Amino acid sequence: MIKVAIITGASSGIGRASAIALSKAGWSLVLFARRKEKLTETQNLCQNPNQCLIIQGDVTSEESVKGLFQQTLERYGRLDMLFNDAGMNAPQIPIEDLSLDQFQQIVNINLVGPFLCTREAVRMFKSQSPQGGRIINNGSISAYTPRPHSAPYTSTKHAVLGLTKSTALDGRAFNITCTEIDIGGARTDMAIGHSAGALQPDGRIISEALFEAEHVGNTIAYIADLPLDVTVLTFNIMATGMPFVGRG
Template sequence: MSTELKVAVITGASSGIGKATAVALAKAGWSLVLFARRADALRETQAQCPHPDKVLLVPGDVTNEQQVIDLFQTAVQHFGRVDLLFNNAGISHSAAPLDEMSLATFQNVVDVNLIGSFICTREAMKVFKSQSPPGGRIINNGSIAAHAPRPHAVAYTATKHAVLGLTRATALDGRAFGITCTQIDIGNAHTEMAAGHQVGALQPDGSMRAEGTFDVQHVADAIVHIAGLPLDVTVLNFNIMATTMPFVGRG
C-alpha cells in the first residue's frame, strides 16, 4: 500500500516504543500526529524524523476525554484525514501483591491503559467512518501480560487483558467499515520501562532473574509493516519478544 498522504496518530510518542515507531513511520513516508504529555520530549521525537514539517505535535493526556477529542479534530483539520491510530500510551506500576495494592494505583493504570485506549479508539473510528475514502487501521500496544501475568502485577495484567478484548471488539465492530485492529504483544523490548529486566525480574518461583531484551527498532519495523498492509488484510495478534524471555511455559 502506498503511504502517500497517509496520516498516523501515535499516543505516547515522546519516548520508547512510541518514539521509535514515529521515526520509523516518518522514514516510510507517513505524516504524523504525535500525542503525549511532555511537549519538550515530543519535540525531540519530531527532530529525529526526516521531515519535521510533516509532524504535528499535540501535547495532551489520553485520560482527558476532551483533549483526545481535540486531538482527532486537530489531525483532520491539519491533514484532512487519519489512516492509522497507534494506541501506545501506557503505564505500569511498582510490583506489589494484589492485597497490598491501593485502589488509587489500580484505577490510575486502568485510566491510562484501558480508558485512554478506548477514548482514542472511539474518536478514531468516528473519523474512519466519516472520511473519504472511509476506513483505517488501529494498532494497540498490548503485552505478553495480556496472556500470562508477571508476579505482583495485577493492575497492568488486568488492563492488558482488557485491551485484548478491546482489540477484538474493535475488529468486529469495524469490519463492515473497512476498519481493522491489531494487538501487538511485546516482550522485553529494550526501552526505559523494560531496562530493569536485564538486571533482574521477579519470577513466579520467587527468584530474581535477568531476562533478555531486544532492540526496540524491531518493534517499530513490525508496526510499519502492519500499517502498510491493505485494509482487506487484518493482523489480529502479533507477538514479538526476546527469544530468551520466559513466556512460553511461564509459571
C-alpha cells in the same frame, strides 16, 4: 495521497521508535503525549520533522483526546492509522498493598485512554472518504500470561485484547481493522529494569533478555502499510531468551 498516523505515547520508547520507522516509510505523523519537550525530541529524530504535528495532551482526558482528533482533521483532513501506545505499569507489589488510586491510574491510562482514542478514530474512519482505517493497540504478553504482582497491568492488557477483538469485529463492515501487538522485553524505560533482574513466579530474580525497540517500530510500520483488506489480529514480538513460553 498522504498517509496520516496518530501515535499516543510518542515521547519515548515504543512510541518514539514507531514514529521514526513510520516517518522513514513516508507517513505524516501526529505525535501525542504529556511531555512536549520529549515530543520535540521524537520529532527531531524523524526523517521528515516537518511532517510531524506535535500535540501535548493526556489520553485519560476526554477533552484532550477530542482535541487531538480535531486538530488532526484540521491539519490533514483525514486519518489512516491510530497507534494506541501510551501506557504505564504499577509498582510490582502484592495486590493487598495496592491502593485503589494506583489501580485506577493504570486502568485510566492503559484502558480508558485506548477506548477514548479508538472511539474518536472510528468516528473519523467512518465519516471520511475513502472510508476506513487501521488501529494498532500496544498490548503485552501479559495479555496472556501475567508476571508476579502485576494485577492492574495484566487486567488492563487482557481488557485491551477484548477491545481489539471488538473493534476488529465492529469495524469490519466499515473497512476498519484492528491489531494488538504484544511486546516482550523491548529495551525501553519501562522494561530496562528486567535486564538487571526480574521477579519470577518461583521467587527467583533473574536477568532477562531484551531486544532493541527499533524492531517493534519496524513491525508497526509493516502492519500499518498493509492494505485494509488484510488484518493482523494479534502479533507477538519478544526477545528470544525471554521467559514466556513456560515462563521459566
